[in-house]
Amino acid sequence: MTDTAPRVLATTSRMPFAVDEIHKLGETGRDVTAADTFAASPGSHSRGASRHVVVPAPTQRTAEFIAAVMEVIRRERITWLLPMFEEVFYLARHRDLLRDAGGEHLELFFPDFDTLAKVHDKVAFTRFCRELGLSAAESATATTRDELRAATQMWPHWFARAAYGRGGLDVLTNTGPLAGESSIDEVTPTPDEPWLVQEYLEGVDRCSWSVVHHGEVVLHSCYEHPLTIDDRGGIVFESVDSPESLAAAQTIARELNWHGQLSFDYLVTDDGVHHMVECNPRPTAGCTLATSEEFDTALFAPSGLVVVPAGRKKMIKAAVLRDALKHPSHLRRNLAAAKGASGVYDQAKDHMPLIYSALSLQHILAYRKVLGIDRNKREELVATQFFDVLWDGSPIP
Incomplete structure (x- = not known):
């Protein structure tokens, strides 16, 4: 950490949790540069972003992506690099170059590549959890x-x-x-x-998100999805009490001396056992349930463990509306699930991300062009979020 005010670079600003974290950082007065592969990325247009930049796609143009990030680090005097999705693997693979660009004051808030890879592969992750005594199907x-x-x-x-x-x-x-x-x-x-x-296994899906400093969890949020989109990603998030998820996160964070954001999916059976499903070595929607002050403190001035209390609720309003329009029979259920939830893309005095979430649908056209996906495939709206920032285990140049 540095004694001066942090200057943050947040990469892959399109994701809902990126929109939220950028907004939170802006609320607490941090200087944030938001980056993504396309200009209409919603998080890039949050009031929380002091500026935004467009960078090449890490998955398809890795060397150019790293060079662009290095240039931003130098130009904007970045002292905190905060990845939001799987571009973290490409950044971690070229950690030394980033360090050269930012010098000793650059905080790379993510683990080294080998640590990330250890939990990303579902096969290896399941084996690793069993070695630690954590339950898995x-x-x-x-x-x-x-x-x-x-x-x-x-x-x-x-x-x-x-x-x-x-x-x-x-x-x-x-x-x-x-x-x-x-x-x-x-x-x-x-x-x-x-x-x-x-x-x-029959049970309830749960997820957790943690901020971790050198193996110690300092902020933890566990949540469920009262509503999902096409039976896949959640679009309403509600925090729940889950000492089991905290214990699992602490076990893995300490074992790996994790440094950065860390998220897990669980399947909770009727006996209360949290079966480990997968690890996402980056933020997930659990961050939306923390306050701006909780998040800022966890990043820059941690002092012990903070656990997000049960009962907080957030939603992606446009997705809730889309589901109701596409499936009118879902309306009553959707209203009940969303009751009491505030928006992720339309927070107080920060509505531009909601507008740009619609404009960013042009990214779907790029997705179809690159991958040739049938436009009627059910998972398209999920997949289009990821195609140019994924890592599939292939060697990274």
Whole structure:
């Protein structure tokens, strides 16, 4: 840390949690440069951002992305680098170059690449959790389609995911709302891109988000999704009491001497056991449930543990409205789920991110062009958020 006021660079400003964190930093008077691969990124237009920049896509143009980030660090005298999504892997791989650009006063608020990779791969993460004594559903690893097919015969009800899949994408199951949406014949696991097949457990999905300094959790939020979009990502978030999620986060953070933001997904069964599902080594929606003061203190002046109390609620209003318009029968349920929730994209005196969330739909066109996805695929609105900032385990140049 430095004695001078931090100057923050927040990358991948499109994400809802990025919008929220940028807004919070602005509320507490921090100087924030917001960066993303397209100019209409909602978080770049928050009042919390002192300025915004467009950078090349880390997934497709890694070297240019790193060079652009280095230039921003130098030009804006950045002292805190705060990644918001999987661009963190590309930044971590080139940590030394970033350090050269920012000097000794640059706080890289994320772990080294090997630590990040250890928890990102779902297969390795599940094995790691078991080594630490943390619960996870029974599982098998498939590196071929035949192995995948055989693994699905191990349990009457099963759920399969790509090791590097994110956002509810790249999943197969024979149970629940996503059953039958995809076929095993459409999937080709490999040794480099394996799939994890697990027994399908009935329970409640929970998530947590933590701010961690050198292995110690200083701010923790656990939440559920009273409402999701297309049975995938949450669009209403409500904080809950969960000592179990805090204990799991503390166990992993201390084991890895984690430094940065750290998030987990859990499946909570009727007996209260929190089964580890996956790790997101960056912020998630749990940050929206912390106050600006809680977040600012956790980053820049931590003094012990703060746990977000149960009952706080946030929502992505546009997504709630979209779901109600697309499925009129959901209206009553949506209103009940959203009751008492304030918006993420439209916070007090900060409404431009909401406008730009609509303008940023042009990013879908770029997504279709690059990947050739059928515009009718159900997961498109989720996938378009990620395509140029994902890391799929491939070597990073």
